[in-house]
Amino acid sequence: MKDLHEILAKSKNYGNLTLLEHTEHVTQAIEKFATEFAFDFNVDIARKGSILHDLGKAHPYFQRRMQEYNGVSLAESNEWDFAHRHEISSLAFLPLFPKDEWNTLIDLVIAHHKSIENDPSERGILDLKTNDRAWKEHHLKDWENWCEYGLQIVQKFGIAIRSISIEEATEALEYVESYCENKKYTWSPLRGLLKSADHFASAFMGKTKWKLKPLFKIPNLSHYHKPERQSSIYPLSQVSTDNPKKHTLVVAPTGAGKTDFLLRRCRKRVFYTLPFQASINAMYLRIQRDISPDNPDLDIRLLHATSKIVVKNRIDEQILQPLVGSSVKILTPHQLAAIVFGTSGFESVMLDIQETDIILDEIHTYSDYSQAMVLEIVKALLRLDCRIHIGTATMPTVLYKELLALLGGEESVYEVKLSDEILSTFNRHQIYKVADENEINSILETAFARNEKVLVIYNTIGEAQDAFQKFQEDFPHIEKMLIHSRFKRGDRVALEKRLTEEFNEKISPCLVVSTQVVEVSLDISFDRMITQAAPLDSLIQRFGRVNRKRNETTIGKYKPIHVITPGTSVLPYKMNIVKASFEQLPDNGELLEEHTLQAKIDSVYPVLDTKQIDVHLIFKANKYTIKELTNFRKAVLVEALEIESATCILESDRTKYETADWEERLYMEIPVNYKSVSRHKSKFEQLQIGMYPFVIPQREDQYQLLGLQLIEHDNFF
Known part of the structure; x- marks a missing residue:
C-alpha cells in the first residue's frame, strides 16, 4: 500500500500536488468564500464538502492517469477501459457524515466539474447511468484498497472515521443517483461555491492561504471624492452622489466626468463594464493609477482574453484575473453573460457579483442581440440584489424608459441629466457632409497643411485596410498607423498604447486609420475626423475622439468632422438606421449642438429594437428554465451574440x-x-x-x- 503522500491530485505537469495538499488548499478557500459571499452558507458543511470533493481521486483509475500508467498488457488496458468521474467516487464517503447533510454535500460535490446530465463529454452522473450499466461498480473498483486513503484524509481534518463497506458505498451512490434524478429547475449556489474554491486553490496551490487575504475588500474610492477633482469644467464632479436611491441613470456627454460620478456612487465591491476590449484596457490602467496609492494591496482586475498581456509579467496577477473576490473588476458584459445564458461557471459569477455595485458604462453602444443581452443582465443583477449604475452619452428615450422601469422607476433610481445651458458648453464639432470618398484626399491635404492630427474611421476592417494602403502611397511623408480588431492580441495591446501615448500626444501632423474600436473610452483627442456614415449613437461616440480635451481654453472652440454620404453598403449596420442618422446631421460646418441630440436620437430610434434571445435564457416568465447542477454549452453565447x-x-x-x-x-x-x-x-x-x-x-x-x-x-x- 502506498503512503498517503504518494496519492496525487495533480500530475507532475501541474505541480505534482498531493491529494491531501489540494484538499487543504480548497478547504482554506471555501471557508473564506462561504463567509464572504453574500449568500447565507453553512460554513461548517461547506468545509465538509471541500474535504469530500476530491477523495475519489484516490481511486486507482485516477492515480494510474496521474502516473501516466497504461498497463503492461492488452488485458490490463481493457480492464481499466471505462469512464471514471472522481467526483462520483468521492461521494462513496457520504456515510461518514450525518444523513441530513447528504443533500447539501451532494450539491457541493457532484457537479463541480461536469453537469449531472447532458454534459458535452457525456460523463455527468446521469449520462453515465444511461451509457454504462456498470457505472457504480467501476467507480467503486478495488474499493477496499483505495478507500483507506480517503479515510486518512478525512481524519486529518478532525472528522471521526469508520470503515465503509462496499455495500454502504454502493447504497450511497444509489442515493446520489436518485437525488440527482429529482433535481428541480433552478440554480445551485452550492455548486458555485465549491467550483470557486476549487478553481482558486488549483490556481495558487501552496500560495492559496496568502492569496486569499486581500480578497473581498471594499475599495477605498476616496480619490474620486477629493475636492480638487471638482471643477465646472467637469459638471458631474459638482453633482452630489449621496442620493439614497439604490440605482443610477446618468446621461451626459463625453468629458462631463461620468466615470468619476459612477465610481462615487459605489459603496461595495465594483464590477465596471465597458463594451470594447480597448476601452476596458484603458479603464483598467486608469483606475489602477487613480486608486492604487490609497489601496496598496487592493485587488484590481481586468477580465478578457488579453488581460494576461496587459498585466504583463505579474504572473500571480494574471492567474487571478478570472477568479472571484476582486475589489474592482473591469470587464465587458460578455463576461457577465454567463448569468443569463447559464454557461459553465455561471453559478460562481452569480455568487461573486451578488450585492455588489455594477457599473454599466456606455450602454447605448449595444444593439440587437447585445442590447437584449444587456437588458437581461440588468434583470439578473436585480435578482441578485446588486446596485446598478448606468452611464451613457446618449440613449433613445424608449430604452431609457425601459431601463428606468426595470430598475424600479423614479422611487429607486437617481436620475442625472445636465441642463441645456451646461450642454451648450459641450458643443465642439462642426459637421460637413461629404459626397463620396473621392474627397478624402483633399480634406487630408488641407488638414496636414494646418499641422493637424486626423482620425479616419471606416465601418469594416477590409475598407480600413484598403484605405490605409492608399494613404501610404498618397501621403508617404505623414506618420500614420492602422488599428482594428484583427491584430494578434499582443500586438493589439501595443497598438492601443502607441495610439494613446504617441499619436495622441503628437504636435506634428499625423494620420490614424481605424474602425469602431476607438469609439468608446479611449482617452484620445484629435483635431479632425473623417468617418463613414454609421448609426447616430455610434457617430456621437466617434465624434468624442475629436476636440476631447476640455479646459478653459478649449471650451467654445470647434473642430471639423466630415461624414461621408452612405453608399450602396453600410455593413455591418442597417441601411435604414444609417440613412436616418445621416439625415439628422447638420452640414456645411454647422455646429452639432449637444442639447439637440436627444431629439435626433429619438427620431432615429423611435422604438426599442432588440433581437429575441428568449430561447437561450435560463430565467423566463419568473422562473428558471435550467435544471440545477447543469449548465449550457458555451456555443449558446456564439449563437446568440455573434461575438x-x-x-x-x-x-x-x-x-x-x-x-x-x-x-x-x-x-x-x-x-x-x-x-x-x-x-x-x-x-x-x-x-x-x-x-x-x-x-x-x-x-x-x-x-x-x-x-x-x-x-x-x-x-x-
Missing part, C-alpha cells in the same frame, strides 16, 4: 504555436467573428490544439502593415 468567437494565427506562427505554452500562444492569436471564417473554413487548416486556430496563409510583412487579411487565393472576402 469574436473564433481564433486565427498566421502560417508563419504555426510551428511556434504548436510548441508554445498557453501564454505564448495567447500573444499569437487573432480573435475574429466566427462567421467571418465559417463560410470558408474548409479553405483554412484548423489546428486541434490551444484555441483551435484557423491557419491563415498571409505573409508576415503584410500582416505587420495591415493586420490579418482573410485571403482566399488572391481575393478578399
Whole structure:
C-alpha cells in the first residue's frame, strides 16, 4: 500500500500536488468564500464538502492517469477501459457524515466539474447511468484498497472515521443517483461555491492561504471624492452622489466626468463594464493609477482574453484575473453573460457579483442581440440584489424608459441629466457632409497643411485596410498607423498604447486609420475626423475622439468632422438606421449642438429594437428554465451574440504555436467573428490544439502593415 503522500491530485505537469495538499488548499478557500459571499452558507458543511470533493481521486483509475500508467498488457488496458468521474467516487464517503447533510454535500460535490446530465463529454452522473450499466461498480473498483486513503484524509481534518463497506458505498451512490434524478429547475449556489474554491486553490496551490487575504475588500474610492477633482469644467464632479436611491441613470456627454460620478456612487465591491476590449484596457490602467496609492494591496482586475498581456509579467496577477473576490473588476458584459445564458461557471459569477455595485458604462453602444443581452443582465443583477449604475452619452428615450422601469422607476433610481445651458458648453464639432470618398484626399491635404492630427474611421476592417494602403502611397511623408480588431492580441495591446501615448500626444501632423474600436473610452483627442456614415449613437461616440480635451481654453472652440454620404453598403449596420442618422446631421460646418441630440436620437430610434434571445435564457416568465447542477454549452453565447468567437494565427506562427505554452500562444492569436471564417473554413487548416486556430496563409510583412487579411487565393472576402 502506498503512503498517503504518494496519492496525487495533480500530475507532475501541474505541480505534482498531493491529494491531501489540494484538499487543504480548497478547504482554506471555501471557508473564506462561504463567509464572504453574500449568500447565507453553512460554513461548517461547506468545509465538509471541500474535504469530500476530491477523495475519489484516490481511486486507482485516477492515480494510474496521474502516473501516466497504461498497463503492461492488452488485458490490463481493457480492464481499466471505462469512464471514471472522481467526483462520483468521492461521494462513496457520504456515510461518514450525518444523513441530513447528504443533500447539501451532494450539491457541493457532484457537479463541480461536469453537469449531472447532458454534459458535452457525456460523463455527468446521469449520462453515465444511461451509457454504462456498470457505472457504480467501476467507480467503486478495488474499493477496499483505495478507500483507506480517503479515510486518512478525512481524519486529518478532525472528522471521526469508520470503515465503509462496499455495500454502504454502493447504497450511497444509489442515493446520489436518485437525488440527482429529482433535481428541480433552478440554480445551485452550492455548486458555485465549491467550483470557486476549487478553481482558486488549483490556481495558487501552496500560495492559496496568502492569496486569499486581500480578497473581498471594499475599495477605498476616496480619490474620486477629493475636492480638487471638482471643477465646472467637469459638471458631474459638482453633482452630489449621496442620493439614497439604490440605482443610477446618468446621461451626459463625453468629458462631463461620468466615470468619476459612477465610481462615487459605489459603496461595495465594483464590477465596471465597458463594451470594447480597448476601452476596458484603458479603464483598467486608469483606475489602477487613480486608486492604487490609497489601496496598496487592493485587488484590481481586468477580465478578457488579453488581460494576461496587459498585466504583463505579474504572473500571480494574471492567474487571478478570472477568479472571484476582486475589489474592482473591469470587464465587458460578455463576461457577465454567463448569468443569463447559464454557461459553465455561471453559478460562481452569480455568487461573486451578488450585492455588489455594477457599473454599466456606455450602454447605448449595444444593439440587437447585445442590447437584449444587456437588458437581461440588468434583470439578473436585480435578482441578485446588486446596485446598478448606468452611464451613457446618449440613449433613445424608449430604452431609457425601459431601463428606468426595470430598475424600479423614479422611487429607486437617481436620475442625472445636465441642463441645456451646461450642454451648450459641450458643443465642439462642426459637421460637413461629404459626397463620396473621392474627397478624402483633399480634406487630408488641407488638414496636414494646418499641422493637424486626423482620425479616419471606416465601418469594416477590409475598407480600413484598403484605405490605409492608399494613404501610404498618397501621403508617404505623414506618420500614420492602422488599428482594428484583427491584430494578434499582443500586438493589439501595443497598438492601443502607441495610439494613446504617441499619436495622441503628437504636435506634428499625423494620420490614424481605424474602425469602431476607438469609439468608446479611449482617452484620445484629435483635431479632425473623417468617418463613414454609421448609426447616430455610434457617430456621437466617434465624434468624442475629436476636440476631447476640455479646459478653459478649449471650451467654445470647434473642430471639423466630415461624414461621408452612405453608399450602396453600410455593413455591418442597417441601411435604414444609417440613412436616418445621416439625415439628422447638420452640414456645411454647422455646429452639432449637444442639447439637440436627444431629439435626433429619438427620431432615429423611435422604438426599442432588440433581437429575441428568449430561447437561450435560463430565467423566463419568473422562473428558471435550467435544471440545477447543469449548465449550457458555451456555443449558446456564439449563437446568440455573434461575438469574436473564433481564433486565427498566421502560417508563419504555426510551428511556434504548436510548441508554445498557453501564454505564448495567447500573444499569437487573432480573435475574429466566427462567421467571418465559417463560410470558408474548409479553405483554412484548423489546428486541434490551444484555441483551435484557423491557419491563415498571409505573409508576415503584410500582416505587420495591415493586420490579418482573410485571403482566399488572391481575393478578399
